[in-house]
Amino acid sequence: MFRIIAxxxxxxxxxxxxxxGILLSVSxxxxxxxLVLKRYSMIGDGLSHVGFGALAIATAFHxxxxxxxxxxxxxxxxxxxxxxxxxxxxxxxxxxxxxxxxLAIGILIVSLTTGVNIDIYNYMFGSVLxxxxxxxxxxxxxxxxxxxxxxxxxNRIFAVxxxxxxxxxxxxxxxxxxxxxxxxxxxxxxxxxxxxxxLLISALIIFPALSSMRVFKSYKRVTISSxxxxxxxFVVGIFCSYTLSTPVGATVVVTNIIAFLIFFIxxxxxxxxxx
Amino acid sequence: MSIIDCKxxxxxxxxxxxVSDVSFSISAGDYLCIVGENGSGKTxxxxxxxxxKKPDKGEVLFSDGCSVGKASxxxxxxxxxxxxxxxxxxxxxxxxxxxxxxxxSGTLNDNGLFYTKKEKKKAISAMESLGILDIRKRSFMExxxxxxxxxxxxxxxxxxxxxxxxxxxxAGLDPKxxxxxxxxxxxxxxxxxxxxxxxxxxxxxLEYSNHILHLNKDMDFFGTTEEYKKxxxxxxxxxxxxxHLHHDDDCEICKERxxx
Numbered sequence: 049m050f051r052i053i054a055x056x057x058x059x060x061x062x063x064x065x066x067x068x069g070i071l072l073s074v075s076x077x078x079x080x081x082x083l084v085l086k087r088y089s090m091i092g093d094g095l096s097h098v099g100f101g102a103l104a105i106a107t108a109f110h111x112x113x114x115x116x117x118x119x120x121x122x123x124x125x126x127x128x129x130x131x132x133x134x135x136x137x138x139x140x141x142x143x144x145x146x147x148x149x150x151l152a153i154g155i156l157i158v159s160l161t162t163g164v165n166i167d168i169y170n171y172m173f174g175s176v177l178x179x180x181x182x183x184x185x186x187x188x189x190x191x192x193x194x195x196x197x198x199x200x201x202x203n204r205i206f207a208v209x210x211x212x213x214x215x216x217x218x219x220x221x222x223x224x225x226x227x228x229x230x231x232x233x234x235x236x237x238x239x240x241x242x243x244x245x246x247l248l249i250s251a252l253i254i255f256p257a258l259s260s261m262r263v264f265k266s267y268k269r270v271t272i273s274s275x276x277x278x279x280x281x282f283v284v285g286i287f288c289s290y291t292l293s294t295p296v297g298a299t300v301v302v303t304n305i306i307a308f309l310i311f312f313i314x315x316x317x318x319x320x321x322x323x
Numbered sequence: 324m325s326i327i328d329c330k331x332x333x334x335x336x337x338x339x340x341x342v343s344d345v346s347f348s349i350s351a352g353d354y355l356c357i358v359g360e361n362g363s364g365k366t367x368x369x370x371x372x373x374x375x376k377k378p379d380k381g382e383v384l385f386s387d388g389c390s391v392g393k394a395s396x397x398x399x400x401x402x403x404x405x406x407x408x409x410x411x412x413x414x415x416x417x418x419x420x421x422x423x424x425x426x427x428s429g430t431l432n433d434n435g436l437f438y439t440k441k442e443k444k445k446a447i448s449a450m451e452s453l454g455i456l457d458i459r460k461r462s463f464m465e466x467x468x469x470x471x472x473x474x475x476x477x478x479x480x481x482x483x484x485x486x487x488x489x490x491x492x493x494a495g496l497d498p499k500x501x502x503x504x505x506x507x508x509x510x511x512x513x514x515x516x517x518x519x520x521x522x523x524x525x526x527x528x529l530e531y532s533n534h535i536l537h538l539n540k541d542m543d544f545f546g547t548t549e550e551y552k553k554x555x556x557x558x559x560x561x562x563x564x565x566x567h568l569h570h571d572d573d574c575e576i577c578k579e580r581x582x583x
Binding site: 085200201202203204206207210211213214215216217218219261264265266267268269270 | 370373374375404405406407409415417418419420421424425427428429431436437438462464465478479482483488
């Protein structure tokens, strides 16, 4: 096993994917706790489809992928948040509308220009080769910024997530927190998409939070444990993907499913033990 | 001195008028109960006072010079510190959070991003005064309804020293716990905190409050509790409660009984 690890680490692209993935997993899972609890899980999913559409457009016109898709997804995040604030049911439908719409436009542009080639396939399902040197450094910097922002605003994010009305009514500076969460989510999705795949990236946000909520019952513990779960799942996932030569995105998601099942069972046993 | 002045306030929701032409004022140290049937606009009125909802007409003036009006932004900010106990149904039932985390979140209006010793002290003294210090490490979702309300009241206390807005604080609690809750609120009022409470429980409203606002889309009554007790409105409302029955020929319940 150590031989395989050493072999993996001898490939620079794998080392980049590993470092990038670990940072992405941490930031995605931190945001995920808030998104899942605010019932915003679907926003993450919707945004990744928008991200796919944006990447397809960027590829078709030979623009820089990150420079095009980050602003588009950020705008989509603000729009979805607005819609969700107005009425819940309409917001739900709006997400489905925007995500399928963006996917359709993306596919259309792709087939009119380059055709469905390996690039597009990689955007949808992720590729360990996607992290070149530029996007590696961008991802590292952005992930660190996200993690720092999360820690700075941790208490305010908790307050808004737990009870938005109370926070709005009693606190002077609460308005920006929702926007901050949306912005960070949008950025994480675009960055993670190329490694994990547009169709799979939201799993990185949702699974760790859901798994740790099976067992832990305080916000702090849920946050810390979901970051740990997320990193372990990613590392195990990328290792398995290398040894079994499976796609990295799908393998990481399956590892997350297994972690969820384990935590689900632990949670059930705990409840039964208590009188 | 009045700390809140509400002038000809009208609020609508998706084009439907919920509250129209409501005027009243709250003085420091008051205990105001907002009563009325379901759907009479009590919660909407409170949300407007808190700046969570924009009024269509009229304005709310605060003694510190802030106002909520049609012209100004709905997200007005108090200079005054307020505490708020929302209706419990708005909260998520499976939220993982410890009691301490929730109570501490009430102190956040004291600017700053992290909790200092001062905030922790405040949270602990709030929990102590409401008798929940021993459960501070437990998870909110595992607590009983009464304990949860105390936690939320402690959080509201952390946010204010002046005024508390309570939206049906005893909904769904059993009689003993309800009584405790009322006594606790009474104690808070006695130490100088202004109370604005929405209540379904007219008997308790008459017993504890010193002012009553009776809503029925428009304002049916505003004044002291003593005055309210003399009105027909109050008698009509109380008529649903057999103990308070005013037995005369018009009484619906008496008529029903005589038929049986």
